[in-house]
Amino acid sequence: MSEILLQIDGKEVRAKEGMTLLEAARGAGISIPTLCYHEKLEPYGGCRLCMVELESRGSTRLVVSCVYPVEKNLVVRTRSEKVDRIRKMVLQLLLAHAPDAFDLQDLALEYGADKDRFEKEASFCIHCGLCVRYCAEVKKKNAVGFVDRGIRKEISFIPEIASRECWNCKECFPLCPTEALQAAFVLTKALAFSSPSLEPASGE
Amino acid sequence: MAQINTPAELEEFRKGILSKRDPDKPCVTLCSGSACNASGSGEVAAALSEEIEKQGLRSDVDVRRTGCHGFCERGPIIVIHPEEICYFNIEPKDVPEIISETIKEHKVIERLLYTDPGTNEKIIHESEIPFYKYQERIVFGSNSKIDPKSIDDYLAIGGYSALAKALSGMSAEQVLGEVKKANLRGRGGGGFPAGSKWEGSRNAPGAIKYVIVNADEGDPGAYMDRSVLEGNPHSVLEGLTIGAYAVGSHEGYIYVRQEYPLAVENVHMAIKKAEEYGFLGKNILGSGFDFMVIVHQGAGAFVCGESTALMTALEGRAGEPRPKYVRSNVVGLWGRPSVLNNVETWANVPLIINKGADWFTQLGTESSKGTKIFSLVGKITNTGLVEVPMGTPLRDIIFKIGGGIPGGKKFKAVQTGGPSGGCIPEELLDLPVGFDELTKAGSMMGSGGMIVMDEDTCMVDVARYFLDFLTDESCGKCVPCREGMRQMLKILTNITRGKGKEGDIELLEELAETAREAALCALGKSSPNPFLSTLKYFRDEYEAHVKEKRCPALSCKELIAFHIDPGKCQACMICLKKCPAEAITGGKNLISIIDQEKCTKCGTCFEVCPPRFRAVTKISGEPVPPPIPEEARTIVRESKQK
Numbered sequence: 001m002s003e004i005l006l007q008i009d010g011k012e013v014r015a016k017e018g019m020t021l022l023e024a025a026r027g028a029g030i031s032i033p034t035l036c037y038h039e040k041l042e043p044y045g046g047c048r049l050c051m052v053e054l055e056s057r058g059s060t061r062l063v064v065s066c067v068y069p070v071e072k073n074l075v076v077r078t079r080s081e082k083v084d085r086i087r088k089m090v091l092q093l094l095l096a097h098a099p100d101a102f103d104l105q106d107l108a109l110e111y112g113a114d115k116d117r118f119e120k121e122a123s124f125c126i127h128c129g130l131c132v133r134y135c136a137e138v139k140k141k142n143a144v145g146f147v148d149r150g151i152r153k154e155i156s157f158i159p160e161i162a163s164r165e166c167w168n169c170k171e172c173f174p175l176c177p178t179e180a181l182q183a184a185f186v187l188t189k190a191l192a193f194s195s196p197s198l199e200p201a202s203g204e
Numbered sequence: 205m206a207q208i209n210t211p212a213e214l215e216e217f218r219k220g221i222l223s224k225r226d227p228d229k230p231c232v233t234l235c236s237g238s239a240c241n242a243s244g245s246g247e248v249a250a251a252l253s254e255e256i257e258k259q260g261l262r263s264d265v266d267v268r269r270t271g272c273h274g275f276c277e278r279g280p281i282i283v284i285h286p287e288e289i290c291y292f293n294i295e296p297k298d299v300p301e302i303i304s305e306t307i308k309e310h311k312v313i314e315r316l317l318y319t320d321p322g323t324n325e326k327i328i329h330e331s332e333i334p335f336y337k338y339q340e341r342i343v344f345g346s347n348s349k350i351d352p353k354s355i356d357d358y359l360a361i362g363g364y365s366a367l368a369k370a371l372s373g374m375s376a377e378q379v380l381g382e383v384k385k386a387n388l389r390g391r392g393g394g395g396f397p398a399g400s401k402w403e404g405s406r407n408a409p410g411a412i413k414y415v416i417v418n419a420d421e422g423d424p425g426a427y428m429d430r431s432v433l434e435g436n437p438h439s440v441l442e443g444l445t446i447g448a449y450a451v452g453s454h455e456g457y458i459y460v461r462q463e464y465p466l467a468v469e470n471v472h473m474a475i476k477k478a479e480e481y482g483f484l485g486k487n488i489l490g491s492g493f494d495f496m497v498i499v500h501q502g503a504g505a506f507v508c509g510e511s512t513a514l515m516t517a518l519e520g521r522a523g524e525p526r527p528k529y530v531r532s533n534v535v536g537l538w539g540r541p542s543v544l545n546n547v548e549t550w551a552n553v554p555l556i557i558n559k560g561a562d563w564f565t566q567l568g569t570e571s572s573k574g575t576k577i578f579s580l581v582g583k584i585t586n587t588g589l590v591e592v593p594m595g596t597p598l599r600d601i602i603f604k605i606g607g608g609i610p611g612g613k614k615f616k617a618v619q620t621g622g623p624s625g626g627c628i629p630e631e632l633l634d635l636p637v638g639f640d641e642l643t644k645a646g647s648m649m650g651s652g653g654m655i656v657m658d659e660d661t662c663m664v665d666v667a668r669y670f671l672d673f674l675t676d677e678s679c680g681k682c683v684p685c686r687e688g689m690r691q692m693l694k695i696l697t698n699i700t701r702g703k704g705k706e707g708d709i710e711l712l713e714e715l716a717e718t719a720r721e722a723a724l725c726a727l728g729k730s731s732p733n734p735f736l737s738t739l740k741y742f743r744d745e746y747e748a749h750v751k752e753k754r755c756p757a758l759s760c761k762e763l764i765a766f767h768i769d770p771g772k773c774q775a776c777m778i779c780l781k782k783c784p785a786e787a788i789t790g791g792k793n794l795i796s797i798i799d800q801e802k803c804t805k806c807g808t809c810f811e812v813c814p815p816r817f818r819a820v821t822k823i824s825g826e827p828v829p830p831p832i833p834e835e836a837r838t839i840v841r842e843s844k845q846k
Contacts, residue, residue: 045527046681048722062721067527082721086684089718093687118691127680146522146680149505151690153680 006074021065021076022050032065032078033087033107035094035177036128041137043067044129049090049107053077062086084111092117094126098178101126124178125155131172141165144172157188207482210490211368218365221356230265230307231285233348234294237272237431238466240279244295245269248280251296255303265307268357271347271435274589275335278318283330283348290330291316321585321607335586338604340567340575343551344428344591347435352470355477358438364483366554370446371491374557379450380406383553385561387573392418392509392546393621393650394726395572395639401543404533405451408541413453415444416537418514418546419460419467422506423622424673426653428577428589429547433460433467436551437474441497443553445484448495451543455496459514462501472499506623506677509651510725511536511544513679524679525725546651548577568594572638576649582619582656585610592637599633602656613658616757617741621650623670623677624730626737627663646737648730662759663742664749668696670734678727684719685728691715692735701762704750709739754825761805764824768809770795770832772819775839779809779820793839797831 004015008025015024020043025032035047043066050065055075062082077083091113095104099115101124108115127146132155135144143161146153157166208214232252236245252267273281278292284306291302291313298316305311317326318333330336350357358364370379384399405413417440421429433440444456460467475497478484486494500518507513508523515537517523528535536542552574556564565573572594578601580590585607592601598618602608609615617627620637626647628635635641639649657666671693680686692715695708716732723729739746748754755763768779768788773795780788780796787802788809796819798809813820 043527044681045724046683048683048724051722063529064527064724068529086718086722089688089714090683090722093683093691096687096691119694121690126683127686129681148680149507149522150678150680151675151686151693153686 004070004072006070006072006076008076009078015070017070019070021052021063021068021070021074024070025052025065025076025078030078033110034066035103035126036130037066038130038134038175041130041133044133047090047094047126047128049087051083051086053080053083087111088113097121098124098126101178103177123154126178127153127155128177130175130177131155134172134175139165139169139171141169143169159188162188207480208489209482211372214359214364214368214489218359218362221360225360228286231268232265232302232307233268233270233283233285235271235273235279235281235348236269237276237279237347237434238427238464239272239276240281241466243279245280247296248282248294248299251299252303255299259300259303259308261303261307265303268351270350271352272431272589273348274339274341274344274431274591275333275586276589277585277587282316288329288331290318290328290333292318334607335588335590335605338600339591340593341591342555342567342575343439343548344432344577344589346439347431350436352435352437353473355438355474355481358436362558363438364442364481366557367442367445367483368489370449370557371489371493376406376450376452379446379557382561383447383450383556386556386564387561387571388549388552388556388564389572389639390545391548391552391576391649391651393624393648395649398545398549401533401545402447402451404531405453405541405543408534410540412455412540413451414537414540414542415448415451415453415456416514416518416542416544417444417456417458417460417550418509418511418544419458419464419471420502420505420509420514421547421651422461422504422509422677423651423653425581425655426579426622426651428579428652430464430467431589432547432551432577433464434470437467437471438478439551439554440471440547441474441478441484443550444497445488445495446553446557447543447545447550449493451541453543454494456498457518457537458497458499459502459508459518460499461504463504468499468501475499505679506673507679507725507727510727512725514544515542522679524681525727527724548652569636569638569641571640572649576637576652578637578652578654580606580654580656582654583609583613583658583661584656594638595636597634597636598628601637601654602633606656609656609658611658613660615656616659616661617657617663617666617738619647619655619657619666619670619734620653621648621733622653623673624648624727624733625650625653626733627657627666627741628737629741646740647733660757660759662700662755662757663738663745664696664755665700665757665760667735667738668693668700671696671731674727674731678731682722682724682728684722685724685731688715688719688723689731692732696735699746699749700755700760702749702753702760704753706750708750709743709746713739748825752825756824758822758824760824764805764822765800765828766798766803766805766807766809767821767823767828768796768798769819769821770836772817773839774817774819776814776817778812778814782808782812784808793841795832795837795839797837800828 002017013028032050034050036044045064045067051062052065053060088111091108095115096118131144136142143165144157147156280294282291282294327333388398389395502508505523508517510525511532512526513523567574575591575593577591590605617629619627642649675689675693678685719732748756758764775793780790785804787799788796790796810820
């Protein structure tokens with residue numbers, strides 16, 4: 001694998017071909033915030049928090065660093081007025097759903113995001129998809145998935161699979177940036193798993 | 205049916221079909237596109253065959269059920285050949301007369317003809333009707349000539365000759381070169397040059413490549429692709445096969461929404477027939493080129509019109525766009541080079557191969573060549589599908605072809621490009637339609653939706669409507685689109701309900717900016733367009749809603765009130781009787797009064813008040829005048845006094 005030299009925030013960074021900008025930056029100790037990224041999972045590009053600015057021939061463009069591959073001589077800025085503005089807005093939008101999530105609060109402080117900018121909505125999920133993708137890609141169980149689309153999209157456990165797989169796994173719990181997953185899981189357990197046919201017969 | 209193995213055999217076969225067809229034999233063509241089917245084309249067809257049987261003309265008259273003719277406002281449409289007499293709004297009861305008068309006696313039935321609303325003149329032939337006269341129907345014109353279920357009909361008008369020409373006389377590079385030279389740009393939205401897209405795939409590494417038809421048309425009010433696929437499926441198949449040959453692909457997909465049952469049915473039948481005849485399959489026309497086509501029915505998601513979402517859906521997963529920085533013509537379906545073009549783009553290909561790039565580039569503007577089919581809907585006299593050369597001014601499409609705005613209303617704006625497009629105001633009506641021209645005006649070509657709006661349309665409510673559509677149709681994957689639009693829709697809904705606040709417009713602008721810059725796919729990036737373009741041209745309407753709680757178009761229910769002008773009311777009591785909320789009081793010789801508490805603002809009183817009185821008015825942004833005092837309420841009529 002050939003080595004690629006690029007510039008991130010004015011710093012010379014060495015990266016391997018096929019790496020993403022995010023991997024290259026983190027490898028060089030430069031932090032870029034993410035919510036839907038996980039090193040074991042395929043890049044998702046959903047939260048848009050990891051956007052960075054690329055500079056080439058006098059003009060700039062925005063790309064998500066968790067997907068964009070490193071290129072020779074690339075000039076990358078992980079912070080700029082535009083990047084910060086987008087991150088601030090993304091955080092404000094998400095804080096309407098999960099105002100008490102610690103990860104979001106820390107980032108809000110950094111980017112000056114106001115958690116009360118938008119009216120609160122009664123859903124704690126920020127649709128990062130970490131649980132869904134972890135279950136599909138790492139565990140290969142698909143016990144949890146997305147249902148519906150657009151603003152009605154939500155995560156849901158598939159009772160038939162979850163009743164078999166989830167008790168001894170629960171590896172997705174700590175991945176959740178807002179703890180919504182646990183709530184959803186508990187809810188599903190309460191609603192679906194307590195059906196008599198799944199309970200052990202009395203006297204057993 | 206034995207396979208056709210060479211171009212020469214095809215020409216021989218074609219001659220055979222034509223020799224059996226007598227051009228002077230009467231033929232009744234009946235529009236049977238989805239729109240005409242909905243307005244009773246099926247019943248008319250049944251009546252036709254029954255009546256022809258009854259009058260003993262079975263062997264003397266042909267009946268052909270064709271695809272959409274475009275003039276949907278006047279459907280079902282019948283055209284009688286060879287005279288080409290056009291009859292509109294046909295009902296089964298008209299059929300016996302058509303057969304006995306026009307077919308038998310060659311007499312024209314006046315009442316079924318098109319009447320020019322301007323001159324009141326009756327027009328017999330299609331080519332003289334303004335709706336058709338100003339069009340250039342190179343792609344769509346064949347629809348009215350053929351039965352889409354008959355491959356012989358397609359062959360009779362020269363079908364598959366472009367395929368034969370490409371496979372027998374042109375190298376793949378030459379085909380590619382011709383399409384590039386024609387500067388055919390994608391008719392599905394982005395306007396990306398098809399030739400460059402094909403070339404990218406051709407040059408991309410890998411032995412397996414795909415060509416795909418995007419028939420996931422989902423814009424509200426748009427049905428051009430649907431009508432082409434329903435009415436002339438072989439033209440799309442032929443274009444696709446030629447494209448596959450140029451790209452080096454042996455497998456094609458048609459991604460069609462399942463909500464288009466007739467398109468699905470006709471394209472399935474077309475594939476079956478094309479395989480039988482040897483236009484699809486192994487060793488097509490003896491050229492050694494193999495190609496097969498598979499139909500995939502989409503589950504009905506607007507976002508699946510986006511290229512990467514469509515490919516993800518084809519792979520059997522939820523239709524969500526991919527965050528890729530590699531073009532799908534290089535890494536697409538199942539990670540392989542994939543050329544995706546929409547129905548209309550593919551349907552243009554046989555024309556370019558047959559008639560040449562030089563012919564094609566004569567039509568259109570500098571940067572947009574050929575024609576474009578638009579779906580002209582909304583507040584327009586002649587609703588339907590129109591095909592015009594690129595560069596035609598919007599004004600000509602709306603007024604010359606579309607016949608202007610009905611009901612004597614004033615034109616306000618035209619929304620082009622579907623939900624991600626924008627609204628173009630009256631001052632830009634002379635804008636020639638073209639990819640770059642429309643983008644510059646803050647809208648886009650999109651796939652060709654054109655929704656006309658009159659003075660009664662509230663532009664803030666239009667933006668709200670499209671955002672409502674998009675929040676529903678967004679895949680929900682990225683934050684700027686899903687959450688941004690959720691908030692934009694909330695704010696716009698509040699504004700149209702009179703709950704707009706200072707700073708709302710600025711917040712909307714900020715959200716729009718974030719979506720434009722940061723959303724994952726084209727749908728998300730263009731989602732704020734309906735808002736941005738209406739704000740650009742109709743900012744005063746936004747400000748009136750927010751600051752004065754006034755809807756200038758008198759359309760937003762929460763911001764208007766209905767009032768009966770005591771000076772004009774003649775106590776006819778029609779409004780009183782029709783009011784579904786029983787909100788109007790009155791009586792004989794008593795001026796009617798609307799109880800504002802009970803009024804649901806349905807507008808019935810406004811509509812039923814006789815035009816000679818016009819006593820019911822709409823009010824916005826000002827208080828409703830107090831009801832007229834009881835003692836002044838009685839109308840004293842002069843005639844009664846005498």
